[in-house]
Amino acid sequence: MCVGVPMKVVEINYPMALAEAKGVKRRISLMLLPEGEVKVGDYVMVHVGNAIEKIDQKEAEEIWKALEEVIEAMEGGS
């Protein structure tokens, strides 16, 4: 439950938003970031459905690359 996942924000209806990662869309909350800080197209680090920080695209991609393996292993695990 503590795995953070970078996601791209595709729609905002503050404090809620729709975010996407690897084709999977999820409703997330932007409540932990001030209104207006995140725009559509921005990347955020998401923890239990909440954006905890805005990050840049390069950072998001790097983390995704490393996470993919980890998440696969976690889901494949028991």
Place this chain on the structure above:
Amino acid sequence: MDRIRELVNLIHSLAPKDKKLKIMNVCGSHEHTITYSGLRSLMPKNIELVPGPGCPVCVCSESDIINAINLSKRDDVILATYGDMLRVPTKVGSIRSSGGNYLMVSAPHEVLKVALENPQKKVVFFSVGFETTTAPTAALLEMGVPDNLFILTSQKLTPEIMEVLVNDSEVGVDAFVAPGHVSAIVGSKAWEIFPKNYGIPTVVAGFEPENLLLAIVKILYQIKKGKAELENVYKGVVKPEGNRRAQELIYKYFYKTSVNWRGIGYIPDSGLELKEEYGYLDAKKVFNLPEIKEEKVPGCICHEIVLGKSYPTDCKLFKKVCTPRNPKGPCMVSHEGACNIWYRFS
């Protein structure tokens, strides 16, 4: 891969020849990367990478879980919590094995819908975790919650338990790799006390193997120079001051107090409870929940593993009796628990 080899070579050349070093991580995801990527086997013999208190599920008090189980057995209650919590064993079974009215959520705001769709029920959100889950629970409260939604809190604080560890001579931590996402909330500054007051090199790291290795390199550089500093190799996500709004929201709804760590006991100021003025949301008050005496699981040394005093392989039950399918102790349940991680990857 080349970069990894380069970093590993650097670690070997920087490692002190004459003494042992215990580098502790306090995050389940760090431990996951270390074990899954086999980083331990790449280290010089005298460098120990120790998992510390990085698994909230593992330290959630048995009393809180039993209270959650009892609530889920009431006809008028729906208990909602994170998936990891459902299988944690207690002396009366787990939330799942008790067969009550429970529901798994992956985000706190999902309970809003549950509460709105079930107005005749009382929905209790069992909120467990460190700062990365506390802030989302505070965010949920800030959104405004319906009258039939209550919070059962079991929230713990990372910097505070780390301070307990450094004061425990039995543990003997030489350096910390500080958790990336907890740091995103509390800020890298929250760890300043470790180098400053205790002379312990501390580096904030992310979760890629390369980033973790870089943190270890930074630690070894500091030790070589005879310095203890705070460094951050996860700057793209972690700011020195952290997420101010998240901190404000946490302390708008919660206050710091002594809380019970499973197998360890009460530690002053190491957790959070809902403030007096939000007592109407607090399941402990609304349902008058008692403190239930904890019973140690015979043979389970999870509490020692969490404090970095033992490894999963030191437990006689590990892999033989205790497995992810049939967990005897909390460290085998969660994907962040050291026993679970070591079972799956080593």
